[in-house]
Amino acid sequence: MLSHLRAWRERGWTVIDAPTYATVWQQYGGSVATHPQVIARLAGLVDIPVRYLGWQQDGNIVAAVACWGRDLALAKKVLKQRNRRFFDLGNAEIILPVAQAAKVPVRQRMSYVSELNAGRIATLKPQAESLAIARAPEDYSKKFRYNQRREQRLLEEAGGVMQPMLDFSSEDQARIYSDLFHARWGFDVPGKDHLASVFKLMREFMTGSMILLEGKPIAAQVLYRVESPEWVSVEYINGGVDPAHQALSAGSVLSFVNTQNAWADARAVNKPLRYSFGRSDREYKDRWCQTVPVYRVG
Known part of the structure; x- marks a missing residue:
């Protein structure tokens, strides 16, 4: 059968x-x-x-x-x-x-x-359902871009530093991300016990940065990038933020920096970017993304 x-x-x-x-x-x-x-x-x-x-x-x-x-x-x-x-x-x-x-x-x-x-x-x-795909930098309003740059400047003046995810070992990435994910959402990241192995396997595709304050990570996002002949795809899996520093808007700043850098990277190779925030299901995604239709089989 x-x-x-x-x-x-x-x-x-x-x-x-x-x-x-x-x-x-x-x-x-x-x-x-x-x-x-x-x-x-x-x-x-x-x-x-x-x-x-x-x-x-x-x-x-x-x-x-x-x-x-x-x-x-x-x-x-x-x-x-x-x-x-x-x-x-x-x-x-x-x-x-x-x-x-x-x-x-x-x-x-x-x-x-x-x-x-x-x-x-x-x-x-x-x-x-629909997907949330990041807008191009010029599609944000002048006010939005001004506010994001201001938040970034204030965070940097407070001592915040951007550091590439690839500066950290897979084990450190897993530990940092797990801690920040739990701090943000209140439960463990899916597949926590295998996270270091996954990050090691996916290291070739990992991109983006995390934010440190006084040497301590306060915001991280898991981003994977692949390049096709006609476009670049970035998948934003999830992120974590330390709520103790909510006033610094670290999550918002990190989204701004990571999306801006991804657009610059795609344009450097003269290809459009498909930067997916996943399902369009949260209000914060509306700030960064346009909603696009998707399809299914079965």
């Missing part, structure tokens, strides 16, 4: 290997959650095999998908079912590697599929 269902779900698709999937991704692009190395490393961490599929057209592979059974690889639902919530990618934007002229029937379950895939995947349905 299971093999029959899989044959139905995968009809028209061909099994490919991981290097072929990587080649297709590098050709057509994707997002953090569909990047070949992100999939390979995190799937390896939780020991769940990945099945790669390609769609052929005129002898060429014009689309590819990485699967965990009937779900997209790295799906939160599968991790929960198998009691392996070792990592958290939030509600990441999903961009599958699909050629612009293609229109393919993807049948694996997935959510938060990007508008970039709309028209290229025939089986997409509108999703009730």
Whole structure:
């Protein structure tokens, strides 16, 4: 029965290997959650095999998908079912590697599929939720930019210092982030026991800074960056702030610095930026982002 269902779900698709999937991704692009190395490393961490599929057209592979059974690889639902919530990618934007002229029937379950895939995947349905994608710097009002620069100046005058996340070891990143996350939200970060291992595996993709005051971290954000042929994707997983320094607006300052730097980085390589804050579900995201539609399969 299971093999029959899989044959139905995968009809028209061909099994490919991981290097072929990587080649297709590098050709057509994707997002953090569909990047070949992100999939390979995190799937390896939780020991769940990945099945790669390609769609052929005129002898060429014009689309590819990485699967965990009937779900997209790295799906939160599968991790929960198998009691392996070792990592958290939030509600990441999903961009599958699909050629612009293609229109393919993807049948694996997935959510938060990007508008970039709309028209290229025939089986997409509108999703009730939406994503928060950071606005370009010039799309903020003059007053907003003035206030952000003022907050940054006041924090720096109080002794606040920006320091790149990559200046810290994976173990230190995990400890700092765990402490600040708990301070902000009042509960442990998902996958806390495996966080140092995850950060070590994802170090190549990590970007952004944290804020220190008198040598002590007071704000940190977990950001992953991947570059496609036609765009740059940054996924803001989550963050933590020490509430003892709320008056310094460290979280807001860090969002300002990290988004500004990400835009400068993308423009330096002459590519648009897709900086995702995840699901558009909190008021603070409205300050930084535009709301964009997303899609689902299944």
